Amino acid sequence: MSFWPWYGLRGGQQTESWEASVPAGASPGRPVAAARQDADQFSMICPTQALRAQAGRVEVEMDHCVHCQRCRQGADPLPWQEDAAWSHWRDTHAQPFPARFRRSLHVLYVDAGACGACVNEIRLVDAPVYNLHRFGIFITATPRDADVLLVSGPITDAMHRAVVKAYAAMPEPKRVLGMGVCAINGGVFGKSFASHGGLEGVIPVDLWIPGCPPPPLAIIEGLRRLMGWTNGPAEREVR
Amino acid sequence: MSEATGLRHWLQSYPALSLSEVDGYCLRLVCTPEQLPGLARELVEHWQAEFATLLVEEHPDRALSFTVRYYFYAPRQHHLLELRIAVAPGTELPAISDAVHAADWHEREAWDLYGLRFTGHPFLGDFVLHDEDWPEGVDPMLHRFSARQRPAGEGSGEHWQPPQLLEEEGAIVFPVGPIWGDYNESGLWLLETPGEQIRYLHTRLFYKYRAVEKIAEGQAVDQAFLLSERFAGAAALAHSWAYCQAVERIAGCTAPRRAEQLRILFAELERARHHCANIAEICGSTALSVAKAMAQNLVEDWLRLSAQVAGHRYLFGLLCPGGLRQDLHAEQRNLWIAALARLRRDLLALREHLETSSSFLDRIEEMGTLTADFAKTFGVVGPIARASGRALDLRRHLPYGAYSEWEPEIPTEEQGDGYARLRIFFAETLISIGLMEEMLTQIADGPIRTECPIRAGHALAWVEAPSGATFHWLRLAEDGSVLRLRLGTPGFRNWHAFERAIQGAAFQDFPIILATWGLSVAENDR
Ligand code: SF4
Ligand code: SF4
Numbered sequence: 001m002s003f004w005p006w007y008g009l010r011g012g013q014q015t016e017s018w019e020a021s022v023p024a025g026a027s028p029g030r031p032v033a034a035a036r037q038d039a040d041q042f043s044m045i046c047p048t049q050a051l052r053a054q055a056g057r058v059e060v061e062m063d064h065c066v067h068c069q070r071c072r073q074g075a076d077p078l079p080w081q082e083d084a085a086w087s088h089w090r091d092t093h094a095q096p097f098p099a100r101f102r103r104s105l106h107v108l109y110v111d112a113g114a115c116g117a118c119v120n121e122i123r124l125v126d127a128p129v130y131n132l133h134r135f136g137i138f139i140t141a142t143p144r145d146a147d148v149l150l151v152s153g154p155i156t157d158a159m160h161r162a163v164v165k166a167y168a169a170m171p172e173p174k175r176v177l178g179m180g181v182c183a184i185n186g187g188v189f190g191k192s193f194a195s196h197g198g199l200e201g202v203i204p205v206d207l208w209i210p211g212c213p214p215p216p217l218a219i220i221e222g223l224r225r226l227m228g229w230t231n232g233p234a235e236r237e238v239r
Numbered sequence: 240m241s242e243a244t245g246l247r248h249w250l251q252s253y254p255a256l257s258l259s260e261v262d263g264y265c266l267r268l269v270c271t272p273e274q275l276p277g278l279a280r281e282l283v284e285h286w287q288a289e290f291a292t293l294l295v296e297e298h299p300d301r302a303l304s305f306t307v308r309y310y311f312y313a314p315r316q317h318h319l320l321e322l323r324i325a326v327a328p329g330t331e332l333p334a335i336s337d338a339v340h341a342a343d344w345h346e347r348e349a350w351d352l353y354g355l356r357f358t359g360h361p362f363l364g365d366f367v368l369h370d371e372d373w374p375e376g377v378d379p380m381l382h383r384f385s386a387r388q389r390p391a392g393e394g395s396g397e398h399w400q401p402p403q404l405l406e407e408e409g410a411i412v413f414p415v416g417p418i419w420g421d422y423n424e425s426g427l428w429l430l431e432t433p434g435e436q437i438r439y440l441h442t443r444l445f446y447k448y449r450a451v452e453k454i455a456e457g458q459a460v461d462q463a464f465l466l467s468e469r470f471a472g473a474a475a476l477a478h479s480w481a482y483c484q485a486v487e488r489i490a491g492c493t494a495p496r497r498a499e500q501l502r503i504l505f506a507e508l509e510r511a512r513h514h515c516a517n518i519a520e521i522c523g524s525t526a527l528s529v530a531k532a533m534a535q536n537l538v539e540d541w542l543r544l545s546a547q548v549a550g551h552r553y554l555f556g557l558l559c560p561g562g563l564r565q566d567l568h569a570e571q572r573n574l575w576i577a578a579l580a581r582l583r584r585d586l587l588a589l590r591e592h593l594e595t596s597s598s599f600l601d602r603i604e605e606m607g608t609l610t611a612d613f614a615k616t617f618g619v620v621g622p623i624a625r626a627s628g629r630a631l632d633l634r635r636h637l638p639y640g641a642y643s644e645w646e647p648e649i650p651t652e653e654q655g656d657g658y659a660r661l662r663i664f665f666a667e668t669l670i671s672i673g674l675m676e677e678m679l680t681q682i683a684d685g686p687i688r689t690e691c692p693i694r695a696g697h698a699l700a701w702v703e704a705p706s707g708a709t710f711h712w713l714r715l716a717e718d719g720s721v722l723r724l725r726l727g728t729p730g731f732r733n734w735h736a737f738e739r740a741i742q743g744a745a746f747q748d749f750p751i752i753l754a755t756w757g758l759s760v761a762e763n764d765r
Binding site for chain 1: 418527545552593761
């Protein structure tokens with residue numbers, strides 16, 4: 001005989017504070033721009049052109065970074081920052097939701113060709129430590145109930161139509177969130193006969209969450225930004 | 240005569256067969272299309288060989304259209320076999336799938352992507368490329384097809400209808416997908432039912448087809464590495480390891496001892512996390528929310544450990560041909576050892592609670608059963624195979640890396656039901672923890688990487704990924720660009736058999752059965 005309520009209670013409160021610094025290992029972190037003499041040569045090590053040399057500095061374009069870690073390995077790496085507040089608005093985007101959505105936001109997740117990593121991270125947003133329900137955010141299984149369409153993957157040819165239909169079936173007001181580098185520009189799969197190369201040109205996007213994959217904290221931060229919140233987990237110190 | 244020499248002897252004395260080459264890891268045979276079905280049948284039925292994968296290569300010169308390689312391995316003899324056949328333009332190959340059912344989907348795939356027809360195959364078409372979308376007669380893996388752009392035109396099947404076998408009055412086809420449920424991968428499952436029981440399931444995958452094998456062509460070794468790592472990111476380390484082994488085999492180099500040990504450590508870390516994620520899904524599918532939360536804690540712990548010892552929660556960016564890109568430091572090692580003790584304790588507690596939860600066991604016992612016969616016929620691999628009584632594991636049967644020294648125990652169960660699979664996931668996680676603990680105290684000192692020269696050539700490499708045997712085949716050009724990458728994945732093998740575990744189940748059991756299989760769609764679709 002198992003006493004699940006007891007096991008649950010015995011564990012105590014496990015949810016981590018939202019504004020504390022990112023717990024060790026909760027985010028892969030990201031490279032940080034830096035001035036360096038070998039900027040031209042150094043930026044060549046990036047396989048996805050996320051590093052750009054400009055006036056003696058290496059700039060990082062997070063929307064292209066696939067976390068291959070190559071700029072972090074070796075004797076003279078880029079500084080690295082462990083944070084998770086990565087989301088940013090698209091150039092043209094809708095406003096955040098009106099304040100009445102701050103207590104209840106429903107999200108439809110669509111896998112449009114994502115690898116298992118993005119899918120696994122989204123499956124953890126309701127894990128005890130993250131508990132996205134505390135923010136009034138819920139995952140729903142139907143577009144009819146959804147306020148937000150959260151899409152990952154490079155938008156495969158066969159999912160293109162499904163994504164367009166799901167968006168059309170959502171009631172107004174609605175927002176679209178592209179999750180992971182694949183949804184932004186196709187990521188390592190790029191644009192090909194089989195992938196659209198991201199959401200741009202498929203449906204109107206409001207917010208991007210870069211990362212490969214963005215960890216649960218980054219996903220929740222993006223969803224909260226859509227609700228009009230701007231505070232997120234604090235970064236851990238730079239190595 | 241030992242079994243190994245017995246098999247070789249048999250092949251040597253096979254009439255009109257040329258045993259072209261025997262190298263370090265593979266017996267190579269050239270045969271004719273006429274010899275193929277008989278040979279394949281005997282290999283599987285008499286020698287208990289397992290079908291590994293099918294590889295089609297388009298010939299650069301026009302005299303031949305394709306070279307087709309069928310790979311088998313004989314687990315008891317630790318032998319790998321290659322049957323190679325040249326296909327003349329405009330000709331077909333006899334299907335082997337009636338004798339070797341595991342090859343069924345491989346033949347359908349080759350027809351869809353290369354336009355290579357298999358005589359006698361009952362259903363070619365509407366597989367990787369969906370009929371309603373894809374213009375007929377366009378074969379995307381052929382060299383003349385450019386990967387850049389989608390060909391104009393829609394498919395002929397705009398009015399595509401799900402096939403319906405049941406003709407009883409009131410029978411319906413209930414579609415699940417491609418977008419469905421809360422956090423699911425995309426795919427379409429068509430459940431046919433006269434009321435409550437699922438009579439047939441028709442699985443339609445490849446909504447996530449990213450054409451990874453095609454877009455890899457022409458890429459540099461380091462670039463295509465990223466594809467091998469991320470086409471199925473939940474098993475990134477396993478698949479990128481197989482890729483690296485293929486490059487190393489072509490180059491004729493081996494990774495240093497320390498690197499081989501670290502590869503095992505990271506691979507077992509990935510396996511443990513993968514299995515715990517499956518356990519969380521199983522608990523979630525039965526709405527046992529406390530158990531799901533406990534399992535999610537395990538998954539998150541594994542991921543945080545991974546990020547702390549490897550820099551990435553999914554172990555991206557760790558491997559490279561010739562070894563590893565980064566080393567494991569003493570502090571990280573100690574952290575890892577401490578975490579294992581905690582994770583084992585939590586895992587055992589969860590297992591005990593689940594095993595004494597009769598309402599939970601009722602939902603997974605005798606549920607989604609794959610009988611031993613079907614498991615053999617479909618040639619399923621990995622935990623699914625081991626839960627149906629097949630003690631197969633490449634770490635033992637075709638050892639690679641340092642696994643010949645660090646042989647893991649292979650647990651098996653006989654029932655083949657949801658509960659048997661759950662027990663296998665637990666047992667294998669515990670075995671991986673044990674293996675990691677043992678190894679972490681005995682890592683050799685030394686370099687983590689050797690120079691891996693780029694050479695032209697081709698090689699097959701394999702890894703026991705968390706979900707089972709994966710076989711990758713790679714051909715490189717002189718300049719180090721990829722000419723052909725074949726990803727023969729466990730997902731592709733096991734999804735094929737999934738339909739057999741559903742028939743007769745009640746409607747509401749479908750998500751539970753799906754969770755107990757724990758299959759990756761990304762790994763199937765590629
Ligand atoms: S981690 Fe890799 S992809 Fe990201 S910026 Fe560095 S080199 Fe580029
Ligand atoms: S963004 Fe990265 S983790 Fe997400 S689906 Fe694409 S490859 Fe996978």
